[in-house]
Amino acid sequence: MAFVAAWQPWVAAALLQPVVPRAANAFPLNVGLMGHPILRLKRRPEFLRVAATRKKWAAPGFILQVKSHPAVGNPARADGFLRVGFTVSRKVGNAVNRNRAKRRLRALVQEILPTHAQVGYDLVLIGRRATIDRPYTKLVDDLLKALDKMGIARNPSEPRPNR
Numbered sequence: 001m002a003f004v005a006a007w008q009p010w011v012a013a014a015l016l017q018p019v020v021p022r023a024a025n026a027f028p029l030n031v032g033l034m035g036h037p038i039l040r041l042k043r044r045p046e047f048l049r050v051a052a053t054r055k056k057w058a059a060p061g062f063i064l065q066v067k068s069h070p071a072v073g074n075p076a077r078a079d080g081f082l083r084v085g086f087t088v089s090r091k092v093g094n095a096v097n098r099n100r101a102k103r104r105l106r107a108l109v110q111e112i113l114p115t116h117a118q119v120g121y122d123l124v125l126i127g128r129r130a131t132i133d134r135p136y137t138k139l140v141d142d143l144l145k146a147l148d149k150m151g152i153a154r155n156p157s158e159p160r161p162n163r
Contacts, residue, residue, distance in 0.1 A: 038113055041085030041122060050085070050124045057149050059142035061134045062105060063126040066150045080119040084109050088127035101127035104139065112143050118152045 041047060050067040057064045086105050088098040105125045117123075131139070147153035 037081050038109065039081055039083045041083050041124065046083075046122070047085055047087065047124055050122050055150065057146040059146050060128075061131050061139045061142045062128055062146075064143070064146040064150065065124040065126070066152060067122045069120045069122065082113060082117060082119055083122045084113070085122070085124045086127070087124065088131070092127055092129050092132070097132055098127070101131040104131055104136070108136075108139050108143055112140060112147075116144060116153055117147055118154050121152055 041050070050065050053065070053067045055066050057066075086102050086109075088101045088105075090098070092098050092101055105127055109125065113123075134142075144153070
């Protein structure tokens, strides 16, 4: 019992530090063909910049908003990567349902965007109530159609452009 009393809380806190770095979500979401990463949009001003373009496509499973990278003002932003953000409002449901919708959208992006989307764009996927229950194959079809309608789809057989 004396051993437990001598165990100070600060020692326990130092020994139980997580092994994974806290900025683990700063890593790319996925690395697509030719090593082009898919990065995440995290901050509200980034989401607002994409929404300000008013370029969107509403599919049954989600809403896709698109903004191209400004090549003139910041040439490093047009060097061949995508940035993707996910948002689901409380209208969709409780936290469990919102997180499920975001997980489904993240899985969709990891599967489709590396091979079917052109680089140099910021994308925001907004979850809807149907995101939770819609069959995954229909979500894939929705994303492919949205990419085509927004003009950022590319043929998977053609090589990725060097920018």
